[in-house]
Amino acid sequence: ELKVEQNPLFLSMQEGKNYTIYCNYSTTSDRLYWYRQDPGKSLESLFVLLSNGAVKQEGRLMASLDTKARLSTLHITAAVHDLSATYFCAVDIGYGGSQGNLIFGKGTKLSVKP
Amino acid sequence: DTGVSQDPRHKITKRGQNVTFRCDPISEHNRLYWYRQTLGQGPEFLTYFQNEAQLEKSRLLSDRFSAERPKGSFSTLEIQRTEQGDSAMYLCASSQTPGNTIYFGEGSWLTVV
Numbered sequence: 001e002l003k004v005e006q007n008p009l010f011l012s013m014q015e016g017k018n019y020t021i022y023c024n025y026s027t028t029s030d031r032l033y034w035y036r037q038d039p040g041k042s043l044e045s046l047f048v049l050l051s052n053g054a055v056k057q058e059g060r061l062m063a064s065l066d067t068k069a070r071l072s073t074l075h076i077t078a079a080v081h082d083l084s085a086t087y088f089c090a091v092d093i094g095y096g097g098s099q100g101n102l103i104f105g106k107g108t109k110l111s112v113k114p
Numbered sequence: 115d116t117g118v119s120q121d122p123r124h125k126i127t128k129r130g131q132n133v134t135f136r137c138d139p140i141s142e143h144n145r146l147y148w149y150r151q152t153l154g155q156g157p158e159f160l161t162y163f164q165n166e167a168q169l170e171k172s173r174l175l176s177d178r179f180s181a182e183r184p185k186g187s188f189s190t191l192e193i194q195r196t197e198q199g200d201s202a203m204y205l206c207a208s209s210q211t212p213g214n215t216i217y218f219g220e221g222s223w224l225t226v227v
Contacts, residue, residue, distance in 0.1 A: 035218075042205065042218045042219055043205070044218075045217060048214070048215050088157075090156070090157075094170075100209065101162070102216070104157050105156055
């Protein structure tokens, strides 16, 4: 069974602190996506990770991919309230021409408090 | 670039009625996807098109669901004989080439009463 597991599912953190969200997946894949979703809104693309060892950073967020361990991480540095949202990782289980069939995790609901 | 556009944004329908959602992808994006998301869950893949060809369908897409992209531009998703279990947000997404960033629309919320 294909599984994408995120942990934690809920994360309450103080402003200024660092934390990491983990995304484990059970199938071979060569690409992984991170999205942000605000309540009642659609998904905003954060990162697309295309190869083993890929690391991308944008502002206070940094994502990495280890395809051998089937693990991706989303690291939050010096959190601010504006980062409060639900974060999803998604694994692309398609290859070649069938890419785009994404299996999403359940999401990590992040709440950043003063 | 106006983003992926979906219509209607909200739809309330009685059980047994048919509903249709429309999606306009980002201009020149040849890939178009449909996903479904229920409260507290991640989106689930339904189907995708490469231009006008429907290349993959999830087993979640029962016979009551049909999607089209007749001219390789906009797409429609029709649900026939709606059931309460169909209540969800239906998300459309598009990308320019396989493997590139997939951009999601704002979604169409369906409530079946």
